[in-house]
Amino acid sequence: MSKDPKYQELINLVREANLLASCGSLLGWDERTYLPSKGSEFRGEQVGLIARLSHQMNTNPRVGELLANVEGRLMPAVDLPEQANIREIRRSYDRATKLPARLVEEMAKITTQAQGAWSQARQENDYPAFKPWLDKILVLKREETQAIGFKNHPYDALLDEYEPGCSSTEIREIFAGLVKELTPLLKRIQGASAKPRTEILHRSFPIEAQKEFGRKTAAKIGFDFEAGRLDTTTHPFCSGIGPGDCRITTRYNANFFNESFFGTLHEAGHGIYEQNLPAADFGTPLGSYCSLGIHESQSRLWENQIGRSRPFWEHFYPQAKELFSSLSDVPLEDFFFAINEVKPSLIRVEADEVTYNLHIALRFELEMDLLKGDLSTADLPETWNQKFQSYFGIQPPDSKTGCLQDIHWSMGGIGYFPTYTLGNLYAAQFMVQARKVMPLLDREISQGEFGSLKQWLVTHVHSHGRRYTPDVLCRKITGQALTHKPFLEYLNEKFSHLYRLM
Incomplete structure (x- = not known):
């Protein structure tokens, strides 16, 4: 220096x-x-x-x-x-x-x-x-x-704060490409004869047992509880206060397994990133996260690419069955299929990997119109419901499961939502590269060994802080610019197998 x-x-x-x-x-x-x-x-x-x-x-x-x-x-x-x-x-x-x-x-x-x-x-x-x-x-x-x-749309001025260099035009193009290819995949899945037993996720899951399992799993994948803590909130989030102090949160539902567990994994992914930024550079760009798209790549990677994978549950499912007697009669195959169910749903944070980005596209469109004044706040609930019906074929019964479900607008976070989709794309592209250099990664994960993957992420993502812009970092890690192809290939391979679409 x-x-x-x-x-x-x-x-x-x-x-x-x-x-x-x-x-x-x-x-x-x-x-x-x-x-x-x-x-x-x-x-x-x-x-x-x-x-x-x-x-x-x-x-x-x-x-x-x-x-x-x-x-x-x-x-x-x-x-x-x-x-x-x-x-x-x-x-x-x-x-x-x-x-x-x-x-x-x-x-x-x-x-x-x-x-x-x-x-x-x-x-x-x-x-x-x-x-x-x-x-x-x-x-x-x-x-x-x-x-x-801004040059084209006022939204660009806000989006640039979260994802430097990105524009609303680029986001529109990304969503257009995703929707074009996700729609036929979703239709194929909906027409499949194979269906998961999702009732097994809506049994009794005592909250204290959920807390124990979530904390144990977060620690296992690399979240340091001597430098962080896990608490309860209305809408889960992660706060990186500074070196040695990272706070993550989740929420609990005693009759639904997914809500807390995958929320905890998601926030732990954020937390691992925060905990492994260069502490000596705190307060400077080199000690700060690259962008929110890159930050979301870390949470979505641990939540979905790893947390919803079969190798992950080959290791953790026996522990889950010990803690939750409601799973005692459920084979691993049934549980794995159930946590990966693809079905249009009302709540974004509980959405499956195929439909999740449609939730983001809806919010992006609404934000654009609200900001420009083309949509009034008085008409927001009705417009939300109309768009939701067109995207998902279902109607929110109330505002709680509709336009009030996310905290972001109350935080002033207009422009934040697209970074979740960017995170999904980055995560898929990073995992392709990780598996190239670690061909035995899935075997390690099935044995409960996550150190190699975490260290790879620390080396290639976390340790750089903001040394590189998001696009440059992506090219350095994967050798190419961000593209939706690895994400779509991942979805097609995973869900074609689960739903027997081969």
Whole structure:
């Protein structure tokens, strides 16, 4: 690392700002886990203050002066860590300086309060109670897009925050390609004579046993509980507070196996990524995740590519049967088929691998229209239901299982959803490469050995932080740009076998 005094001063300023932001992350975690319901308004004041102070630090004119100084002297170097830090700090600084401090503070306050309102509205199936908060958030997000600027659609200004360099046009093309090929696969599966025994997943699964099994499995695949914890929340999430402190959450249903278990695996995947970012580089781009698409690739990889694979359950199913007497009469084959059932369903986080991306496509379209003003919040529930019917052939019975099911809009996370689909594509492409260099990987997994895969991911994904942009990282790992082909090949092979479509 360069010992240039100007560069070091720049890094120190950025680290200090991110250290303060990590305090805000801890407050955010507490708000969604243990905060008393009446504390939401005050928490909004706390988070708003931290957001304003962080913004002041991130837009400090001295940061701009130092950037200008080191860019002229250090940037010509090729592929050095300093170059990546300077590139990403410049990107963040330019974006931050376009946003008024008032807007940043107001967004933090409103979204903190809106999350509490959303949680209650969802519980009570009361969309009208949440609508005013969504209206406020949309006003603020539209102001943000105008401040940031965009070429084609205001959505691009928000998407770029989560997936640098990606545009709504690219996302449209991805969904068009996926829908074109997923639709015939789904129809073939729906017409198959083979059907899973899904009732076996809706038996009694005591919550304490679920907690034990989820924690044990997360630890086995590589989540370090000495540097993290697992708690309960309304909508599962992962918060990487800083080195040695990563919080993951899940939710429990005593009569449904999948809800908590695969949610835990998903968040553990996020957590493993956070725990293996370079601790010495905390607070700098090199110590931060590459993008949310890459982050989601890690969660979707462990949840689906590994967690819904047969080798995984060859190891874990005997343990599951010991903990859950309701599975005592269920053969492995039946259980494996049941957890991989393909069937249009109402809830995104419980969706199967074939239909999941249709859930994301629906949300992407709605977000685009809401942001631009082509769809009013008053019409959102009805429009959601109409689109859902066209995509899945089923009608949500209420807002709780419809437009209120996700926390993202209450968080101001408009533009986030497409990263889940990008994550699915990255995960499939990464696993193709992993199996090339580790031909005995499936055997290792069936024996409960996950160290080789975890270390491969640490080496090729986690350890780089933001040294590379998402597209460059993908090319370095797989030798090609992101493509939907490996994902579709994976789905066709897996589900053709399960549903006997061969």
